[in-house]
Amino acid sequence: MSKVEFDKETGPREVFCGLTSIVWLHRRMPDAFFLVVGSRTCAHLIQSAAGVMIFAEPRFGTAILEEKDLAGLADAHEELDRVVNDLIARRPEIKTLFLVGSCPSEVIKLDLATVAEKLNKRFLGQVRFVNYSGSGIETTFTQGEDGALKALIPLMESSNEEKLLLVGTLANNVEDRFKKIFRNLGISNIESFPPRQSTALPKIGKNTKVLLTQPYLSDTVRDLKHRGCEIISAPFPLGIEGSTKWFLAAAKAFKISELKVHEIISPLINRAKLALESHKEILKGKRLFLLPESQLEISLARFLHNECEMDLIEVGTPYLNKDLMKEEVNLLPDNTKIVEGQHVEKQLDRVRESNPDLVVCGMGLANPLEAEGISTKWSIEMVFSPIHGIDQAADLAGLFSKPLRRNQILTTKTLVTH
Amino acid sequence: MELTLWTYEGPPHVGAMRIASSMKDIHYVLHAPQGDTYADLLFTMIERRGQRPPVTYTTFQARDLGGDTAELVKKNIKEAVERFKPKTLLVGESCTAELIQDQPGALAKGMGFDMPIVNLELPAYSKKENWGASETFYQLLRTLLKDKASSSIKISPLRWKELGRRPKVNILGPSLLGFRCRDDVIEIQRILSEQGIDTNVVAPLGASPDDIERLIDAEINICLYQEIAETSCEWLKRNFGMEYTNTIPIGIKNTIKFVNEVHKKLDLPLTNKKELENKSKLPWYSKSVDSNYLTGKRVFIFGDGTHAIAAAKIAKEELGFEVVGLGTYSREMARQVRATAKELNVEALITNNYLEVEVAMKKASPELVLGTQMERHSAKRLGIPCSVISTPMHVQDVPARYSPQMGWEGANVIFDDWVHPLMMGLEEHLIDMFKHDFEFVDGHQSHLGHTATNTEDFLKTDEKKEKNNKEGIIWTESGRAELTKVPFFVRGKVKTNTEKYAISKGIPEISDETLYDAKAYFS
Numbered sequence: 004m005s006k007v008e009f010d011k012e013t014g015p016r017e018v019f020c021g022l023t024s025i026v027w028l029h030r031r032m033p034d035a036f037f038l039v040v041g042s043r044t045c046a047h048l049i050q051s052a053a054g055v056m057i058f059a060e061p062r063f064g065t066a067i068l069e070e071k072d073l074a075g076l077a078d079a080h081e082e083l084d085r086v087v088n089d090l091i092a093r094r095p096e097i098k099t100l101f102l103v104g105s106c107p108s109e110v111i112k113l114d115l116a117t118v119a120e121k122l123n124k125r126f127l128g129q130v131r132f133v134n135y136s137g138s139g140i141e142t143t144f145t146q147g148e149d150g151a152l153k154a155l156i157p158l159m160e161s162s163n164e165e166k167l168l169l170v171g172t173l174a175n176n177v178e179d180r181f182k183k184i185f186r187n188l189g190i191s192n193i194e195s196f197p198p199r200q201s202t203a204l205p206k207i208g209k210n211t212k213v214l215l216t217q218p219y220l221s222d223t224v225r226d227l228k229h230r231g232c233e234i235i236s237a238p239f240p241l242g243i244e245g246s247t248k249w250f251l252a253a254a255k256a257f258k259i260s261e262l263k264v265h266e267i268i269s270p271l272i273n274r275a276k277l278a279l280e281s282h283k284e285i286l287k288g289k290r291l292f293l294l295p296e297s298q299l300e301i302s303l304a305r306f307l308h309n310e311c312e313m314d315l316i317e318v319g320t321p322y323l324n325k326d327l328m329k330e331e332v333n334l335l336p337d338n339t340k341i342v343e344g345q346h347v348e349k350q351l352d353r354v355r356e357s358n359p360d361l362v363v364c365g366m367g368l369a370n371p372l373e374a375e376g377i378s379t380k381w382s383i384e385m386v387f388s389p390i391h392g393i394d395q396a397a398d399l400a401g402l403f404s405k406p407l408r409r410n411q412i413l414t415t416k417t418l419v420t421h
Numbered sequence: 422m423e424l425t426l427w428t429y430e431g432p433p434h435v436g437a438m439r440i441a442s443s444m445k446d447i448h449y450v451l452h453a454p455q456g457d458t459y460a461d462l463l464f465t466m467i468e469r470r471g472q473r474p475p476v477t478y479t480t481f482q483a484r485d486l487g488g489d490t491a492e493l494v495k496k497n498i499k500e501a502v503e504r505f506k507p508k509t510l511l512v513g514e515s516c517t518a519e520l521i522q523d524q525p526g527a528l529a530k531g532m533g534f535d536m537p538i539v540n541l542e543l544p545a546y547s548k549k550e551n552w553g554a555s556e557t558f559y560q561l562l563r564t565l566l567k568d569k570a571s572s573s574i575k576i577s578p579l580r581w582k583e584l585g586r587r588p589k590v591n592i593l594g595p596s597l598l599g600f601r602c603r604d605d606v607i608e609i610q611r612i613l614s615e616q617g618i619d620t621n622v623v624a625p626l627g628a629s630p631d632d633i634e635r636l637i638d639a640e641i642n643i644c645l646y647q648e649i650a651e652t653s654c655e656w657l658k659r660n661f662g663m664e665y666t667n668t669i670p671i672g673i674k675n676t677i678k679f680v681n682e683v684h685k686k687l688d689l690p691l692t693n694k695k696e697l698e699n700k701s702k703l704p705w706y707s708k709s710v711d712s713n714y715l716t717g718k719r720v721f722i723f724g725d726g727t728h729a730i731a732a733a734k735i736a737k738e739e740l741g742f743e744v745v746g747l748g749t750y751s752r753e754m755a756r757q758v759r760a761t762a763k764e765l766n767v768e769a770l771i772t773n774n775y776l777e778v779e780v781a782m783k784k785a786s787p788e789l790v791l792g793t794q795m796e797r798h799s800a801k802r803l804g805i806p807c808s809v810i811s812t813p814m815h816v817q818d819v820p821a822r823y824s825p826q827m828g829w830e831g832a833n834v835i836f837d838d839w840v841h842p843l844m845m846g847l848e849e850h851l852i853d854m855f856k857h858d859f860e861f862v863d864g865h866q867s868h869l870g871h872t873a874t875n876t877e878d879f880l881k882t883d884e885k886k887e888k889n890n891k892e893g894i895i896w897t898e899s900g901r902a903e904l905t906k907v908p909f910f911v912r913g914k915v916k917t918n919t920e921k922y923a924i925s926k927g928i929p930e931i932s933d934e935t936l937y938d939a940k941a942y943f944s
Contacts, residue, residue, distance in 0.1 A: 020456025367461030374471030
């Protein structure tokens with residue numbers, strides 16, 4: 004392992020909670036509905052993060068707790084029952100309904116598991132109910148997906164068929180690319196989790212080889228292991244290096260020779276390197292500060308340093324699973340400073356002191372930093388854009404080079420803000 | 422429990438954030454879990470603010486709940502005070518913290534600071550954003566003016582005469598994330614200053630706690646947005662005898678009425694009454710022959726109370742539209758909206774549910790929708806032109822250019838913003854009429870998108886006769902052909918009316934003549 008410096012910080016945070024992951028999960032599984040059991044704050048958070056107004060009727064909503072629901076839990080359960088009935092009557096196309104716990108529902112100890120169990124009996128054969136928590140007191144941003152996937156595992160049937168299981172939400176086009184490459188490598192049985200239809204869950208068992216596409220799935224991985232799945236240890240498929248090692252790790256698990264992998268992906272690599280050049284020109288030697296949010300920070304830092312030659316000032320992450328991130332951390336340059344957790348004020352002090360060329364941060368912080376003359380890239384875009392794989396390496400680099408290029412065009416460092 | 426897919430208003434603590442972020446030298450410690458910081462982006466992204474909202478989130482986690490969350494609150498308060506050195510501290514809780522009852526306000530008061538501390542208790546499970554903003558502003562005033570209130574000062578609106586200076590007023594209510602507040606304030610100050618009236622304080626937008634303390638240097642208050650400032654204006658009236666204005670200066674008539682009201686309250690003679698009518702282009706633009714086609718245009722209105730009521734009045738009295746629907750999501754202003762609706766002979770729609778608004782909109786078959794960004798989307802789906810008149814805010818509602826809703830310039834902005842989408846509607850009709858001319862390229866794109874003409878599929882059907890409705894009425898070829906000649910934005914209405922007419926008369930087939938019969942019948 005490289006000599007990486009680990010630090011922990013606590014204090015006020017500026018991050019999204021796990022509910023935010025509904026924004027991409029509902030797009031991945033169009034036959035599912037995500038019902039948050041929470042407050043007006045939860046509803047407002049999701050619509051603000053998602054820009055919901057583009058939808059006629061979104062496939063997510065909030066059962067907003069009111070004063071009378073807080074008075075007695077029995078009544079709250081009954082009320083939730085009523086809301087679910089109304090919803091299913093209105094949206095008969097729903098196949099899976101996720102009951103999503105929130106901060107207030109966790110604090111009043113609303114038992115969503117029992118509610119889900121009861122509903123499952125009533126709507127047997129029509130709608131399946133699962134529950135998980137996306138609350139801010141337990142989860143940060145992408146951890147919501149971890150919870151949602153973990154909740155689906157008990158519904159997955161067992162099978163000893165040998166297969167490659169890609170775990171973590173991917174953009175559909177990226178998923179198709181990956182599957183094509185794996186087929187070319189000679190792996191024919193490939194499935195994805197989450198699937199594109201919530202009811203088409205893959206079967207799993209001791210011959211299932213799990214390859215993670217996202218780094219934030221600690222709980223899901225643990226439960227997949229319990230079901231006998233083999234977890235392929237690899238860095239994540241961001242950038243050329245990460246994707247190559249990721250393909251190699253999968254190939255090794257299927258006893259496919261390295262030579263074969265190189266043969267298939269070499270043309271892709273050459274093409275990607277060419278595409279990366281113009282971005283590298285801009286990013287090279289620039290100093291980068293990553294604030295914690297998506298848990299993708301370590302993989303992004305590795306890509307931006309190793310392939311785009313950026314200098315790393317600090318790599319923040321909301322949560323660090325050293326085991327899952329082992330391969331990634333090994334690829335980081337010596338003396339990289341990883342900070343787990345956040346004290347947003349102290350961290351911003353360090354941002355200002357270190358005078359970075361680019362800061363990766365949440366939307367609440369981006370414009371204020373820009374107003375101080377610091378270029379930023381908002382992190383939420385990483386979870387909405389197709390950034391995985393060799394073919395997307397240049398696009399990924401482009402997310403970071405664009406603000407810098409823009410800054411060069413506009414030249415003035417500080418603007419009067421209103 | 423209420424199923425909500427989308428909400429017009431955020432929770433009450435977001436209202437408190439609007440007040441805190443609008444002001445200077447204030448800091449808000451919010452007892453809240455991680456995730457609640459999403460609200461920062463409303464200010465930094467939608468309003469494009471170059472500063473973070475002055476808010477510290479205590480960020481408690483599940484593991485803290487068993488322990489001492491009160492200590493966590495105190496730690497955050499201490500750090501925030503040391504770092505930001507506010508002149509006044511707001512302390513409150515978001516929905517989850519309300520449940521664990523740490524009483525952060527009381528904790529803060531026990532910490533020995535000498536700055537004023539406002540303890541905000543905003544019930545998250547029964548109240549919403551605008552109420553939270555109003556309550557925060559009111560509690561802030563009460564706290565900062567407490568000593569002066571007890572000294573029983575009574576302010577006469579005529580005091581300026583005794584003091585031998587120009588009259589002074591406060592402008593209360595404008596805040597961040599309020600619709601065009603930034604520009605309304607400039608416009609109103611300009612109008613007042615032309616009349617020889619000085620602005621003492623604008624609050625909360627741009628004010629500091631020191632400004633709040635000198636509110637009573639003014640003679641009267643201008644209540645610019647009732648949603649935010651009425652409670653405070655009422656309190657200032659009760660405690661200091663300060664009069665406040667009720668007229669919202671949106672539209673020419675109400676701007677003139679507003680100027681009159683201010684003069685009357687201050688006992689200041691209004692010398693340029695005639696001149697006022699020529700301050701805006703709206704009256705002439707509306708009178709010019711080009712605007713003839715605006716007469717009787719059916720308009721559906723939905724928004725916050727202040728803007729919905731104002732829009733209804735302008736639509737009817739200043740542009741000659743017919744108001745076919747009026748509603749609000751501001752329950753606090755339901756009474757006033759109902760009264761306005763009654764005057765207009767429509768039923769007021771008071772709801773939080775945007776789907777209900779969409780249904781009402783569809784039923785009213787308007788030619789123009791004046792609503793929030795959500796109604797803009799609903800109208801787009803229905804193929805109806807729309808102009809946005811109210812919050813909730815969208816980045817488009819914070820234009821770079823000067824773009825008030827109030828006063829003379831506001832009336833100009835309103836004329837353009839409401840009439841241009843209609844002109845595009847007219848253009849749409851022309852496109853429709855001339856689409857068979859060879860100059861028109863096939864597939865000419867409508868600005869309203871492809872859903873613009875929802876009767877299109879019906880018209881395109883090849884079958885000469887088709888039972889299109891459950892009553893079994895048949896459209897003949899001539900009837901169908903005549904229907905295509907009707908402008909697309911009323912085509913749906915004409916189709917329904919004609920069918921209704923045919924059923925009532927027992928006519929089994931609709932021909933071109935039936936269409937004209939029905940037209941005469943309904944006119």
